[in-house]
Amino acid sequence: MTVARAQAVVIGASAGAVQALSHILPQLPASYPLPVLVVVHVPAAPSGLVALFSAKCAIRVREPEDKEPIVPGTVYFAPPSYHMLVESDRSIALSMDEPVLFSRPSIDILFESAADSYGAGLVGVVLTGANEDGAAGAAMVAAAGGTVLVQDPQHAFATAMPRAARERCPAAQTLPLNTIADYLVRLGAI
Amino acid sequence: MDAALNLAAGEPVEDIEIHLLLEALYRRYHYDFRHYARASIKRRLRQARTQLGFVSLSALQDALLRDEAVVTRLLDYLTVQVSEMFRDPGYFRAIREKVVPHLRTYPSLKIWIAGCSGGEELYSFAILLHEEGLLDRTLLYATDINPAALEIAQSGVYALDRIAAFTQNHQRSGGKSSLSDYYATAYGRAVFDKRLRDKVVFSDHSLVTDAVFAECQFVSCRNVMIYFDRPLQDRAIGLFRDSLSRRGFLGLGSKETLRFSEHANAFTEFVREEKIYQRREA
């Protein structure tokens, strides 16, 4: 099973992100053995996400700098106004390229580069949001043999993003929010 | 199917194509992108391929080897031109408050804006130096590899709809005048005052292939090295070190760091949170 080979988790969230992530990230234990890379669409001002989630989480939370090596047991939030990508040597690459689908950071860009780099070892999670970012990325994660989880749109704060992801990526598994947390925790226990 | 093919053959086909295309670009035109950070180059090449209408990167390579016009178009994908005046106002505020007092002690100054794009960063420096009474004794070098960007920098003309953001940044950076003092509007554009670039040398210079050309007191290279891989970053930082005078300053982008560089020891952190470094004494 692909699950046994999981090497990294990528998460994308937009409208309603903070609340949805609050159901997931605090569940991850301090010894969580995978890196978790997160793109949240936020206004350009400093996000405050790191401070917010550091306070709530056992796992380490960072806003990475360019070329930072990706290490397990760490949540990386894409810095506001930068795209965050994964290099093949498993380090973070930031870029100032134009926004994609009006977003920088872009979920698609993170998912695409992480899929190239981790292949079947990647788990991609698309959460609540009112746009279509993440759909193309989810399809690329699946095409590379990785696993895609989508928050059940019925219970999502904003349904468009998980819906779009499901449409573009039929292989995606739809799960309620609390089950996603369970899934990721179990992944780390294997 | 792709995946099976890749398994059988080893390296993914697309990675081989990227390698060959960048090699071709270098051998034929001396644009050297071979050591740019691969993840974003890959993405931009994928974009270029679809938007320029080629079925594969190999087809794109074939075209660029024979048609220089394709190279010009490709350059716009390979070099990212996103910029803003007084981008990250805290950086310029720190220069104003902490670096300028040191710069005042020099009878004449040289400042190098490396990877100046369309000139937004250059004009930010020129205006700041003017406000601090230092512009008259300063020579600025503005360099980039993208000829179209250098032309825009030289003209100092920007779309009016960008001015509101520039103005807000300028104020937040501690600006001592009104940005509108520095430009005139014409035909829906803002034209920045010629006097700001009286002593600017615009020049085509690549951090990948070219050498140091002057001794400077300040080098600002922001959001350029994020596009380089680590060995190439080291080359560029080596150039900056060799260009800086004793105790000269190096400013990077807000998410860039010398932490992973082999030249980290040549510098001390001067304003840590704004990524302003100072050259150590020997």
Ligand SMILES: C[S@@+](CC[C@H](N)C(=O)[O-])C[C@H]1O[C@@H](n2cnc3c(N)ncnc32)[C@H](O)[C@@H]1O
């Ligand atoms: C994202 S822009 C940064 C603009 C500006 N420094 C800023 O921070 O707003 C990157 C610039 O680096 C330039 N560049 C890319 N490779 C370069 C190289 N090898 N040498 C010099 N400039 C380069 C690009 O042409 C582009 O203008």
